[in-house]
Amino acid sequence: MTRTSLLFAGTAILCLFFADFEILTLNPWQELRRMAQGVLTPDFLAVYEIKVAFLNTITFAFCGIFLAILSGSILAFCFEFRPVRLFCAFIRAIHEIFWAIIFLPVVGLNSTCGILAIAIPYAGIFAKVFAEIRQESDQLPLKGLPPHSHPISKFFFGVFPVIYADLKHYSSYRLECGLRSSAILGFIGLPTLGFHLETAFREGTYSQAAAILFCFYLLIASLKYWVKEKAVLFYVVLSFIVISKEITFSWNNIIRFFTYEILPWPMRRAGVSDGSYSLEFAPGQVWAWIETVMMEEGFPGLWNTLILTQIVLVGTGVLTLMVFPLVSRHFQERWPRRISSYLLIVIRTTPEYILAYIFLQLWGPSMLPAILAIGLHNGAIISHLSGQNADLVRLKVDAPRKKVNLYFFEILPRVYGQFLAFLFYRWEVMMRESAILGILGLYTLGFYIDSAMSDDKMDKAILLIVITAMLNMGIDSTSQIVRRRLKISSKLATSS
């Protein structure tokens, strides 16, 4: 465990040499002061003006998560099949913003795009977690069923009731994530909160931005009071009715997109220049095209994404190790502990994309703001979990009194394994975020994908998105291997 930790820490330090930490703004503190002023003088009237965006944020999340649960459950049934597993890994390896980028040209900037962008990656996540929940569930009730019952009856009598509570708990956690995703989709133009948040930040109207953010926190905090088991279906139906007016679907677009626009340029070149829009199959030229894209954009993007990911991974770890004592009963009295844990909740409720956006506004597009944003968000989540975990440790009477000794000799050795598991569990999440932040101007994969979109080159954008997904799948399985070899379990991490 120590060796692995040192190996990763060493890699991160090496990566630091390639990263760029320049603060570009001449006077970042001035802007920060204006932001602080905005936080103190929130303009709630602005939120009233954008109530439709608020409603959209909620309806997109409800519809998206509902569809994801539905299709995720179906996929979970066939999760033993390797192709299904790979398919799920692939769809969840693509960030919801990238999915929105893919669907934007197909269905347009509307509810359909937003809902699909949430539903697809979350379906992959649900499939995996539901299958895991099922695998790890109590098998004894199944033994009591008549052996020749129909599999569907068996499932609904012997499995579903047993795992229902876990499914519900996990789904409600994911609904919260879905709301975050729904909000940030606005940053690329969907009509949710992010749309107005981006405008407010861009134009420096921080009072509006603060008000929108406060209302978003309230929304998340209030979930447990109004999203009740019996009411959920009602909300979903209501959400579908609300958005139904805006659902557009054009087969022409879908066909044009999938059978023409995303095909590599060399296949379309001749048809575009003579106006016939015909296709030709030229494997040699397609290969050359792929090679060029990879050399000029794919590899530089991969390199920067990996560097950022590795620094963030270790940075998050260091941050967590420093912060988790603040929320543990062994180190803090009740009130300071409570205040720190509220602070952690606020940080992890803020979507990392928004954190990054704010920091980039302050310091310009270097890796520093990105590292801070991803590190803070993930650090807050893992600190919370590690703190909980530390609280489970029962101290012996002869435990050291000095906090430093207590930390290093009693608590840390016992929580370190699970801490590492949490950290590695979020490795691929950090990579996905590192890639996506390229949209904000860093030279990670997101930058090149966004550029390809701007240049109206869907073929290139899709190729780069697929590469991003493969990197993500690679990191996901590396993380699994590392966790298995270290024999550490992140069981709590799924219910974070």
Next chain:
Amino acid sequence: MFELDNVSVSYKDALALKDISIRIEEGEKVALIGPSGSGKTTLLYTLYELEKNYSAFVHQNYALVPQLSVFHNVYIGRLDNHKTAYNLLNLLKPQQKEVEQIVPILEALGMEVFLNKRVGTLSGGQQQRTAIARAIFRKSNIIFADEPVSSIDPHQAGAILELITQRKKTVILSLHAVDLALEFAERIVGLHFGHIVFDLPVSKVSDSLLSRLYQS
């Protein structure tokens, strides 16, 4: 009806049954006795495997679904007799027809007040009765029961064993309470370290035979 001829069963290299030969006819009431670890449960499961589609089984650890009500847990006994749609309908709303058949069984076990209670909230003894109710409800003439009264008061245990022997034609039990075995079974099989030590009608089982079984 059941016949094993020189069967051995082992778990993870440890031999649980050694060269067992046994034959059980329809309508017999058999009790398997012996010290713990003698292979009673294994023999029970091995016999059950032969006719499992037509048998009911009361598991030692009940194998109930704690999240479902007593009604549903009992209903599970006939899950394979109905169409899936009808099963799901019963899951959502217990059908009158099924309730009418289940309530008398629960009454006989003193469980009728718990019909709609979640099994997870019941005591061990109540759960064990639920498991017995399920086995009785099952459409089968054969019942296997692995220590079916282990969590039930001794003075009620007799009544429950009587109920079981009344309702099912062929009864195969494993029991650690020898007196109950002698009272309700017609044939006693003594097991020790995976061997059948004796297999006799209840009238031929002597005290000395029993004390030897539990001492050696």
Next chain:
Amino acid sequence: MKTFAFFWLSFLSFSFFAFAQTLSFTAIPDQDTSRLQQRFGKVANYLSNQLGVSVKYIPVKSYSASVNAFKNDQVQLAWFGGLSGVQARRGVPGSQAIAQGEEDQKFVTYFIAHASTGLQASDTFPEGIAGKTFTFGSKGSTSGRLMPEFFVRQHFKKSPRDVFKRVGFSGDHSKTIALVQAGSYQVGALNYKVWERELSEGKIDTKKIHVIWKTPTYVDYNWTVRGDADQKFGKGFISKLQNALTQMNDSELLNSFPRKRFIKADNSMYEPILKTAVDVGIIEK
């Protein structure tokens, strides 16, 4: 599952209604995007009165979103930049540029610099910008990206990332001014109309930033309509639309763009933009 199928069916029928002859249009978000709805809502009212069909404005967040909305028929009309117009028309065969602002015949990009760079205004290409940090506007902008990149490449024979110490994309012209003024980037390039408007509104501190070079002129913004508009809204619709645009004389409406007035335009005027985009590598050949 049944209810689910029912929902999808009801959406599809709903969406049928939504398609009932509404002309939707969008505009590239090239400057401050707040209150877009108010600004362009008035333009929608004007067009609706002139054309006798209901007209709806759809706000977008990026240039590429406006191009995609046009390609997938979410909007049938759009106020594009030179480059986004070319991209959109390539994606929708038969679509036409029908109008442009009077100023768009001779459009100019301004290169601006922060005072701390010591760069002075000049009539020739400002060579001193090499090695500085530099921000474009949006990646899809003509005046904020395509033309400045073209002149940079033409002069240095290198890509901007090799010329400058750091290259950024601010997102829009207003932000370019803000970033250079704040010193986040030393040099920037933007649409001259936005510069002049913000200058007259007093948003620019001329002690901190100033224009260092004005590019040669080129053709820029345009109104582009889908070719199937006549089919959808009735014969002669496109020419009616063209007249409505060129006859717009309410200064409040024109200020949304901001243009003095609109004049007729056609696709061939934008050939040079296509050629430049191919040279720069934004459009493949």
